Amino acid sequence: MIRHFLRDDDLTPAEQSAVLDLAARMKADRFAHQPLAGPRSVAVLFDKQSLRTRFSFDVGIAELGGHPLVVDTQVTHFGRGETLADAGRVLSRYVAAIVLRTHGDDRIAEVAAHATVPVVNALTDAYHPCQLLADLLTVRERFGATAGRTLAYVGDAANNMAHSYLLAGATAGMHVRVAGPVGFQPGAEIVARAEKIAAGTGGSVRVLTDPVAAVRAADVVATDTWTSMGQESDGLDRLTPFLPYRVDDALLGHAAADVIVLHCLPAHRGEEITDEVLDGPHSAVFDQAENRLHAQKALLTFLLEASTP
Ligand code: CP
Ligand code: NVA
Numbered sequence: 001m002i003r004h005f006l007r008d009d010d011l012t013p014a015e016q017s018a019v020l021d022l023a024a025r026m027k028a029d030r031f032a033h034q035p036l037a038g039p040r041s042v043a044v045l046f047d048k049q050s051l052r053t054r055f056s057f058d059v060g061i062a063e064l065g066g067h068p069l070v071v072d073t074q075v076t077h078f079g080r081g082e083t084l085a086d087a088g089r090v091l092s093r094y095v096a097a098i099v100l101r102t103h104g105d106d107r108i109a110e111v112a113a114h115a116t117v118p119v120v121n122a123l124t125d126a127y128h129p130c131q132l133l134a135d136l137l138t139v140r141e142r143f144g145a146t147a148g149r150t151l152a153y154v155g156d157a158a159n160n161m162a163h164s165y166l167l168a169g170a171t172a173g174m175h176v177r178v179a180g181p182v183g184f185q186p187g188a189e190i191v192a193r194a195e196k197i198a199a200g201t202g203g204s205v206r207v208l209t210d211p212v213a214a215v216r217a218a219d220v221v222a223t224d225t226w227t228s229m230g231q232e233s234d235g236l237d238r239l240t241p242f243l244p245y246r247v248d249d250a251l252l253g254h255a256a257a258d259v260i261v262l263h264c265l266p267a268h269r270g271e272e273i274t275d276e277v278l279d280g281p282h283s284a285v286f287d288q289a290e291n292r293l294h295a296q297k298a299l300l301t302f303l304l305e306a307s308t309p
Contacts, residue, residue: 001308003306006124007127013171019295023133023294023298027294036300037066041069042098044099044100045073045101045102047102050101060294063297085114089115098118100119102124120299126163129164133291134288139151147174148202150218150220151169152214153224155225156184156225157179157181157207162180163186163187163190167193176205181244182241211251218256226242226272242271248274259282263278267285
């Protein structure tokens with residue numbers, strides 16, 4: 001069986017916890033783990049822009065003893081008729097795993113359906129599960145554990161980060177609150193799935209429109225851009241409805257005294273988050289960005305070990 005990581009709930013709670021344990025060990029002894037020695041190669045493909053994902057996978061695969069092949073798909077045949085199914089079949093003959101950042105989730109699902117190696121979601125329109133592993137590792141580092149902690153995500157609650165906070169946070173036993181304006185609420189199917197997961201982990205899920213109610217006494221406050229990649233010209237007002245959700249000192253004042261602030265970056269400083277918060281004492285965003293590296297190394301190691309050809 002081949003294990004893919006297309007959305008956050010592709011890992012069970014026990015598996016997510018094991019990946020985070022391994023990530024912490026890999027962070028503590030960064031060059032000691034070489035499961036890709038050979039080297040085995042990993043394809044890392046981008047249909048969308050990236051800084052953190054591109055570099056953290058490139059560096060991480062090299063640190064695992066492997067050979068990263070990082071490619072923007074405009075230079076491949078993706079856009080001129082080669083099917084994703086054929087690309088998945090062909091790449092599987094060369095590489096140990098395929099990492100893909102793309103648009104619709106149907107695209108990565110098609111690659112995974114035809115690949116014979118693990119496929120990893122490096123961000124799609126609906127999910128950003130690698131980011132969540134980094135976020136949860138950061139929460140563990142700051143609070144010792146994820147279970148029982150309250151995480152409030154405010155802003156565009158219909159985007160990939162909101163969906164991944166719901167699924168991954170519930171899997172981690174967290175109390176997840178997601179708040180966004182009417183019209184920018186998470187998908188009902190994803191909320192229902194998160195509720196089901198939370199019922200088994202001791203976590204909980206709440207979807208709100210009131211940002212103050214969302215962040216009240218929260219241990220973690222998270223936000224993300226109000227305009228995700230590909231939404232630049234969608235005709236929606238992506239400023240005015242979101243202004244009450246900006247993470248500034250006033251909103252953060254409603255959270256727990258030792259709250260940490262997360263943002264996957266890139267930040268639109270002055271829009272969804274202010275400089276004072278991003279650069280302030282509660283911000284954990286640069287630890288969070290670093291943790292992409294460690295979390296993804298652990299994830300790749302787990303998926304390769306768990307997959308049988
Ligand atoms: N957080 C994140 O995925 O950043 P990039 O878009 O720069 O990869
Ligand atoms: N929601 C953002 C995340 C960027 C890392 C986007 O999809 O553009």
